[in-house]
Amino acid sequence: MFKQENQVKNYLINWYKKNQRDLPWRIKFQNNLPNPYYVFVSEYMLQQTTVNTVTKRFNEFIVRWPNIEKLARSTEPQILKFWSGLGYYSRARNLLKSAKLINKYYKNNIPNIYDELIKFPGIGDYTAKAILGIGFNKSVMPLDANIERILIRLHAIEKPVIKVKNKLKDFGNKFISDKYSSDLIQSFMDYGSAICLPRNPKCDICGLNKFCQSYKKNLQLTIPFKLRKKSIKPIKYTRAYVIVNEKNEILVRSRPNKGMLASMLEVPNDVWVKNKKLLITDQDIKKIKTKLKSKGLFEYSFSHFDLETEIFYGNVKKAKLSNCNWIKKSKYSNSRMPTVMKKIVEMAV
Ligand code: SF4
Known part of the structure; x- marks a missing residue:
């Protein structure tokens, strides 16, 4: 006071x-x-x-x-x-x-x-x-x-x-x-x-x-503090695929055990690129011969870049992808999915 x-x-x-x-x-x-x-x-x-x-x-x-x-x-x-x-x-x-x-x-x-x-x-x-x-x-x-x-x-x-x-x-x-x-x-x-x-x-x-x-306190040269300007982060692009089977399960896989979000669960998505034109459809998705519907763009901010994702949704019979991993739709929010993936699923289902 x-x-x-x-x-x-x-x-x-x-x-x-x-x-x-x-x-x-x-x-x-x-x-x-x-x-x-x-x-x-x-x-x-x-x-x-x-x-x-x-x-x-x-x-x-x-x-x-x-x-x-x-x-x-x-x-x-x-x-x-x-x-x-x-x-x-x-x-x-x-x-x-x-x-x-x-x-x-x-x-x-x-x-x-x-x-x-x-x-x-x-x-x-x-x-x-x-x-x-x-x-x-x-x-x-x-x-x-x-x-x-x-x-x-x-x-x-x-x-x-x-x-x-x-x-x-x-x-x-x-x-x-x-x-x-x-x-x-x-x-x-x-x-x-x-x-x-x-x-x-x-x-x-x-x-x-x-x-x-x-x-x-010898702070007269630093007070008032300046508002830190938001740095303009580079942007990366991907497409993510939320595939749901007849048992209301979502197709998932583990990320590589090295690098960003290592070993966490994800829905299939394309390799993240800096140039949108260089996006290549994920191998797992190429195998699915089903119609996918775009659910729109989603932006997520990581500490050193922003990720723009176009989200796709589709239904597939479980038998068609019997060797794949699935997670109950009701359980994904408590799974080892990183926030970015949870938000992608949330937006699609
Ligand atoms: S000039 Fe401003 S900062 Fe310096 S002593 Fe006076 S009131 Fe404090």
């Missing part, structure tokens, strides 16, 4: 007073708070776009559309034309739709209630909380990448952020401020972009280092 929330909050607020970024949507208006409309617009713009790029375009937007009323009167082609260079045009459409809704149903006042905001197009949990916290000083904690990074480092959680989102929400909620929510949220954001940097955080000059579990 992290005990020093208040000390962290006080430190960040004081740090922010001296070091806050000079961003155009932060200019303070009434009640010593930023204009909610500015925050509203900036949060749409900042989705998927860097602070630097947004900073360059924000003032231009405000000159053209200084408030909800003016924006609501605009048309989609006009806003899309402006948006050129910012990318992700759905944000522009959503911003315009929201402005029209606020104009129609809220008398041009951006609502300051979470349940209302979250209904607008393009506004999710983070954006709703950012607007409420920064624009209205509501007691919330929106978690952006900067805030998540500070939280995960303070607590030295040795997992990728994506795996501990709920935990970080809980931690974030402990830092919610009753009185200075707007400044505190922005202080976290600025601290993450100036001191607790993604790479090479400035721990030596960080006033939080005495509380920071990552710093204490």
Whole structure:
């Protein structure tokens, strides 16, 4: 349990007073708070776009559309034309739709209630909380990448952020401020972009280092953990044959006693190959003069390759293959078949 929330909050607020970024949507208006409309617009713009790029375009937007009323009167082609260079045009459409809704149903006042905001197009949990916290000083904690990074480092959680989102929400909620929510949220954001940097955080000059579990354990360069990218595995191909006799028994055989899945039970299958065109029908199956029906493709992932199998099913009289091994259909799941073979049978019968 992290005990020093208040000390962290006080430190960040004081740090922010001296070091806050000079961003155009932060200019303070009434009640010593930023204009909610500015925050509203900036949060749409900042989705998927860097602070630097947004900073360059924000003032231009405000000159053209200084408030909800003016924006609501605009048309989609006009806003899309402006948006050129910012990318992700759905944000522009959503911003315009929201402005029209606020104009129609809220008398041009951006609502300051979470349940209302979250209904607008393009506004999710983070954006709703950012607007409420920064624009209205509501007691919330929106978690952006900067805030998540500070939280995960303070607590030295040795997992990728994506795996501990709920935990970080809980931690974030402990830092919610009753009185200075707007400044505190922005202080976290600025601290993450100036001191607790993604790479090479400035721990030596960080006033939080005495509380920071990552710093204490010398893990600040490895936390947050990166999500390991799935390696692209080679793929092999085979065909497997599930042959069932009149006694509800499945044709099986033992695999060679060396190599993969050695000595385990399998249904007949072709030699596994890297090129599908090189598949050769299994010798045992060639002997069976019966019609086989394709049951479709099945993919199975081994640690070092993926196996794509086309499964075939057929019925054969036991007498026709009297020298072969059979296993009761009801018993295969408890047999020494490897999982891949059990799944193949499962799919066929
Ligand atoms: S000590 Fe380093 S890792 Fe910990 S909060 Fe400060 S800058 Fe971030």
